[in-house]
Amino acid sequence: MTDTAPRPTLEAVAARAGVSRATVSRVVNGSDGVRERLAERVRRAVEELGYVPNQAARSLVTKRHDAVAVVVAEPETRVFADPFFARQLRGISKELTAHDNQLVLLLTEDRDDHARVGRYLAGGHVDGALVFSLHIDDPLPELIQRAGLPTVYGGRPDGSGGRRGAVYVDSDNRGGARDAVRHLLGLGRSRVAHITGALDQTAAVDRLDGFRDVMADADPRLVVEGDFTPAGGERAMRRLLDRCPDLDAVFAGNDLMAAGALRVLREHGRRVPDDVAVVGFDDMLPIAEQTEPPLTTVRQDIEEMGRLMARLLLRDLDGTTASDGNAGGTPSAVIFPTTLIRRASA
Amino acid sequence: MTDTAPRPTLEAVAARAGVSRATVSRVVNGSDGVRERLAERVRRAVEELGYVPNQAARSLVTKRHDAVAVVVAEPETRVFADPFFARQLRGISKELTAHDNQLVLLLTEDRDDHARVGRYLAGGHVDGALVFSLHIDDPLPELIQRAGLPTVYGGRPDGSGGRRGAVYVDSDNRGGARDAVRHLLGLGRSRVAHITGALDQTAAVDRLDGFRDVMADADPRLVVEGDFTPAGGERAMRRLLDRCPDLDAVFAGNDLMAAGALRVLREHGRRVPDDVAVVGFDDMLPIAEQTEPPLTTVRQDIEEMGRLMARLLLRDLDGTTASDGNAGGTPSAVIFPTTLIRRASA
DNA sequence: GCCACGGGCGAGAGCGCTCTCGGATCACGT
DNA sequence: ACGTGATCCGAGAGCGCTCTCGCCCGTGGC
Numbered sequence: 001m002t003d004t005a006p007r008p009t010l011e012a013v014a015a016r017a018g019v020s021r022a023t024v025s026r027v028v029n030g031s032d033g034v035r036e037r038l039a040e041r042v043r044r045a046v047e048e049l050g051y052v053p054n055q056a057a058r059s060l061v062t063k064r065h066d067a068v069a070v071v072v073a074e075p076e077t078r079v080f081a082d083p084f085f086a087r088q089l090r091g092i093s094k095e096l097t098a099h100d101n102q103l104v105l106l107l108t109e110d111r112d113d114h115a116r117v118g119r120y121l122a123g124g125h126v127d128g129a130l131v132f133s134l135h136i137d138d139p140l141p142e143l144i145q146r147a148g149l150p151t152v153y154g155g156r157p158d159g160s161g162g163r164r165g166a167v168y169v170d171s172d173n174r175g176g177a178r179d180a181v182r183h184l185l186g187l188g189r190s191r192v193a194h195i196t197g198a199l200d201q202t203a204a205v206d207r208l209d210g211f212r213d214v215m216a217d218a219d220p221r222l223v224v225e226g227d228f229t230p231a232g233g234e235r236a237m238r239r240l241l242d243r244c245p246d247l248d249a250v251f252a253g254n255d256l257m258a259a260g261a262l263r264v265l266r267e268h269g270r271r272v273p274d275d276v277a278v279v280g281f282d283d284m285l286p287i288a289e290q291t292e293p294p295l296t297t298v299r300q301d302i303e304e305m306g307r308l309m310a311r312l313l314l315r316d317l318d319g320t321t322a323s324d325g326n327a328g329g330t331p332s333a334v335i336f337p338t339t340l341i342r343r344a345s346a
Numbered sequence: 347m348t349d350t351a352p353r354p355t356l357e358a359v360a361a362r363a364g365v366s367r368a369t370v371s372r373v374v375n376g377s378d379g380v381r382e383r384l385a386e387r388v389r390r391a392v393e394e395l396g397y398v399p400n401q402a403a404r405s406l407v408t409k410r411h412d413a414v415a416v417v418v419a420e421p422e423t424r425v426f427a428d429p430f431f432a433r434q435l436r437g438i439s440k441e442l443t444a445h446d447n448q449l450v451l452l453l454t455e456d457r458d459d460h461a462r463v464g465r466y467l468a469g470g471h472v473d474g475a476l477v478f479s480l481h482i483d484d485p486l487p488e489l490i491q492r493a494g495l496p497t498v499y500g501g502r503p504d505g506s507g508g509r510r511g512a513v514y515v516d517s518d519n520r521g522g523a524r525d526a527v528r529h530l531l532g533l534g535r536s537r538v539a540h541i542t543g544a545l546d547q548t549a550a551v552d553r554l555d556g557f558r559d560v561m562a563d564a565d566p567r568l569v570v571e572g573d574f575t576p577a578g579g580e581r582a583m584r585r586l587l588d589r590c591p592d593l594d595a596v597f598a599g600n601d602l603m604a605a606g607a608l609r610v611l612r613e614h615g616r617r618v619p620d621d622v623a624v625v626g627f628d629d630m631l632p633i634a635e636q637t638e639p640p641l642t643t644v645r646q647d648i649e650e651m652g653r654l655m656a657r658l659l660l661r662d663l664d665g666t667t668a669s670d671g672n673a674g675g676t677p678s679a680v681i682f683p684t685t686l687i688r689r690a691s692a
Numbered sequence: 693g694c695c696a697c698g699g700g701c702g703a704g705a706g707c708g709c710t711c712t713c714g715g716a717t718c719a720c721g722t
Numbered sequence: 723a724c725g726t727g728a729t730c731c732g733a734g735a736g737c738g739c740t741c742t743c744g745c746c747c748g749t750g751g752c
Contacts, residue, residue, distance in 0.1 A: 060406055105449045
């Protein structure tokens with residue numbers, strides 16, 4: 001009960017099958033050049049002994065770990081209030097396990113964590129990394145780049161650090177924002193306000209840019225900075241109502257803030273969408289469906305983005321192993337389209 | 347750029363410091379018995395070379411991986427619609443990294459995945475496992491037990507498989523349910539209905555039991571099975587209104603279903619809480635705060651539960667390494683208390 | 693001044709695997 | 723019958739580390 005039964009080794013299997021270690025290895029790893037008769041005998045021995053290869057020993061020689069790190073750098077709030085993260089993880093997980101890779105999750109909160117994560121990634125425990133939710137000026141990309149670890153970013157990383165070559169997957173935040181605002185305009189609204197996300201994240205900046213693309217000459221007081229939380233949405237909405245009581249539409253940087261805004265609007269007796277139309281971003285379920293009224297919002301295919309990130313990384317990994325590096329057609333960025341989901345709020 | 351610089355080995359550090367591998371190993375692993383002068387020289391060499399130990403080589407001999415698996419067995423729905431999962435992960439992650447352990451995430455959806463996960467766990471890649479969201483009759487515990495891997499379950503596992511010894515952490519679902527129902531009764535309600543969760547999960551069963559503890563002689567038509575989703579909550583609510591139009595309170599098995607129920611009630615012109623009081627379970631944010639009206643619900647300390655799971659597992663791991671196994675005072679179950687959060691819905 | 697003792701250090705084996713290389717074996721052509 | 727490849731398999735080295743031994747040197751007791 002207490003002792004773990006000593007696991008059988010290649011040697012043991014070899015002995016039982018009456019062959020050499022090398023042959024067993026060949027069979028186990030599916031390389032050809034073993035006569036069927038022998039292979040069969042080996043397979044039986046494996047079966048009987050319940051042999052499972054020791055991964056540590058294997059990667060000691062192959063220098064491959066068949067594992068990739070997923071790094072989520074998020075100081076609490078956003079990721080954990082929302083299924084976004086979970087969805088993307090799921091996409092990644094699917095893709096990874098389909099290629100027999102393991103997923104090592106690294107959650108970070110503060111700066112100390114970053115150092116730790118940097119060390120871990122540099123330590124060669126994993127073959128590559130998938131990195132999320134970077135804030136502008138995050139030191140992590142720098143560390144990773146120095147470690148020389150193949151990496152794909154989720155969301156456009158901040159361009160400041162000369163990380164021009166970085167591969168990333170993002171949704172078309174700017175285009176989605178434009179669609180949202182145009183939709184509002186199409187509804188006949190003219191005083192369209194925008195509650196931005198935390199502007200130290202590129203997604204928030206890009207959405208703001210999209211807003212400005214369409215509302216180039218808007219009253220600057222119609223833009224208020226939020227922080228992606230419901231409470232932030234409420235604060236921002238109050239401020240907007242205060243400064244521009246005549247607004248007739250709000251585009252919120254995400255659904256959480258939109259939900260907060262909705263509450264404040266109700267509180268102030270503004271009817272949605274009659275008096276003020278509201279559009280969110282993310283189509284974060286179940287929130288977007290459960291607000292009163294249900295939220296018109298911009299959807300992105302989160303899970304697929306996750307899958308793609310994983311796929312790009314794996315491709316890079318194989319490429320590196322195979323021959324000349326990653327020049328072989330790996331795109332440096334993939335932008336996913338967004339779609340406007342019409343519900344009742346706008 | 348393409349080639350990963352060959353990482354320095356113990357040997358290299360030893361050469362540079364003019365000592366033997368053994369000494370470097372001693373210094374790196376913090377064991378004493380090395381004179382300060384030498385230790386210092388070694389440390390400098392490590393620094394200069396940027397040496398990081400090769401984990402694979404190390405675990406090959408130590409048989410320790412300093413990694414634990416987190417297994418989430420969930421066919422889509424629940425876990426991913428809710429931050430529950432993320433919170434718990436965060437708790438686990440904190441505790442694990444505090445003890446220099448890595449978190450290997452295994453997400454499973456279907457039966458094939460289970461086999462794969464079973465193989466992985468049996469493969470000795472990790473030192474232990476944290477397992478979540480089991481459904482009744484899940485084959486996983488059986489597989490894990492056979493693999494002899496130290497394991498802690500999140501949520502009471504189904505008792506059927508003779509897994510009496512299983513260590514688990516759960517919240518007091520039954521007690522929480524009792525509190526919720528008593529609260530409703532305290533409000534003067536008498537026709538209290540219950541929308542259960544998916545009854546193939548022990549949490550749903552326990553909450554139902556709690557409901558019955560208080561409502562022993564209730565009209566059986568007041569209990570309807572749901573599935574933990576908003577849509578399921580809506581369906582169940584419709585059915586309840588149909589069968590028992592005179593109900594004056596609803597206790598939903600979780601907040602998502604409560605949100606669905608709220609919508610149906612509104613649709614039918616029932617005012618909450620005036621006509622019908624509603625209580626949920628989980629205090630799933632931001633949903634619970636964003637419903638109309640905000641939801642009275644039963645809160646559990648998710649993150650702390652995660653931490654504790656990790657702590658129990660690590661303790662077990664150390665115990666096993668140390669001497670005689672886990673008899674040294676590890677509890678076989680820890681039940682967390684719940685607290686009723688009063689908002690506007692009841 | 694000699695021996696016993698103990699602490700600090702190095703030599704070397706070995707963890708379980710992969711992979712190269714060369715030896716056996718066999719079919720075939722001459 | 724013999725050489726010639728091609729094919730299949732085994733021997734053995736070596737991946738980077740830990741850990742046991744035993745050597746060496748310094749210290750103390752007589």
